[in-house]
Amino acid sequence: MDIMPRDFGLEHNEWRKGQKEAIILATEQCNKEGGFLFLELPTGVGKTAIPTALSKNNNVLALVQTLSLLDQYEKEYKFDIVKGRQEYPCVLKEKVVSWRLNYNKEPTAADCHFSDPRDCMQSSNCPYIIAKDKAARSTRAACTYKYASLSDVMRDRKGVLVLDEAHLAGHELLSLAEFFITSEQIKEFNLPDFPFYYYGAGGSGDMIDMKTRARVVIWMNDCIKTIGNITVFDRMTEKGSKVARMLQYITCALDMVQDEKIDLFMKCGKIEQMNTAGLFGNVDYGSKKRMYISIKPLYVSRIAWRLFGKKDTTILMSATIGNPDPLAKELGISDYRFETFDHPIPKVKRPVFDLGCPKMTYKNISDAPGIQNAQATLIYNFIKGLPKKWRGIILTSSYQKVETLKSLLKERLNGRIIIGSANGKSVTSRVDEFIDSDMEGAIAIDTIQGWGTGLDFRGDKARFVIVAGIQQPNPRDKFDMARISRAGGRKYAQWTTYNSV
Secondary structure, eight states, rough: OOOGGGGGTOOOOOOTTHHHHHHHHHHHHHIOEEEEEEOOTTTTTTTTTTHHTTTTTOOEEEEEEEHHHHHHHHHHHHOEEEOOGGGSSSSOOOHHHHHHHHHHSBBBBBGSSSSSSSSTTGGGGGGGHHHHHHHHOEEEEEEEEEHHHHHHHHEEEEEEHHOOOOHHHHHHHHHOEEEEHHHHHHHHHTTTOOSSSOOSSSGGEOOHHHHHHHHHHHHHHHHHHHHOOOHHHTTHHHHHHHHHHHHHHHHHHHHHHTTTTSEEEEEEEEEEEEEEEETTTTEOTTSSSSSEEEEEESOOHHHHHHHEEETEEEEEEOOOOSOOOHHHHTTOOSEEEEEEEEEOOOOGSSSOOOOOOOOHHHHHHHHHHTTHHHHHHHHHHHTSOTTOOOOEEEEEHHHHHHHHHHHHHHHHTTEEEEEOOOOOOOOOHHHHHHHOOOTOEEEEEETTTTSSSOOOOOOOOOEEEOOOOOOOTTTTTHHHHHHHHHTTTHHHHHHHHTTTO
């Protein structure tokens, strides 16, 4: 008797090409060997079915990068998901009323004024606690990389760990580990002055030596002492809630800085402009210069193993792995199995075109700024040759290039651009805005980061993608160069550039 999808707890009746073989292989890995399995599964195979099938006989935790993909796990495969506290409303009536009156906003679970949220009289009705407990007990749980890296419950969970869009795992863990604070925030929270104004030759940053690390540890401890005596009554206010989150942020960073086995890079400097949706809400510093401090690890392997350490089996799946060795080395994995599957759709039905654009490097743009207009013209001519009702996405490597393309294409595309800048919105909200729009011929112009992570543009939601720029190591960035100069760094940089497309 042939094995059918429903034998693995899946709700569809027919296998997609390669899906059954991948599930059987993953099941065997869990049952016999454990350890690490890399699976290259092209778009269309249905990767999410693998952790779903494994959950029939295993305790499975799937990690994703975006909330959009997390919602997809819940809606289509019935995973019990948990998001960050800020995604859930506070249900303590007195606090909700107070915040509406005083701040004209609704508090979230991230604003909880109890050190232990379970001390709240409404804890049994708290959407965050309910979701967290349900996911913790579930054999089919999912959360973001960020949530798992911060949650002891998820890190300590045994069983099977599945990394979706695994080709982005290194970058995701690296960005999550960065400690970033501005002089504006230091002033806002009355924190002690940072002991450095510049670090490294010309303020370009450098690896932290032991003496510098000790001074940073002292500063972080002083910060914790300064804001650590916040009371439960202070936490009830909007300001107190922000202080509590800053306290948690610095405490987590202190754990990283105190770990002498983690090589750290620090940069202190001036930031011309920052407009982003960050940990403490939308931050807009306009054009006035502000100081900032950035501390981040050179390697992610030690951070990755905080996720891997207690798992019996870890499965890393992606549509674009290629040679898994650079990624394995980046994550500190020395022994693994790798399997790849053919694309279910013939190449003739998924054409790739080279528009013949010049290389949009910093040097080329500096030497000949007109090449940006030449690129925009080539993009416009390509779109003009497609059916006008087709929706599509144009991706490039920075917000500055997004703005440039938007300005060069705005009039030519005549109102079709509906996403063309961050405007303080997260990548997830921009993606959702595009997906939720029913406008024919709509076009999104955005950075390539975040738009290539398992997003589901079914039907006519997006009929074409134009890659106008990919992120590469910046030869003028000392951190990028430090990453490249380490053992295996150049190969990993080349590998990530390939996989960004």
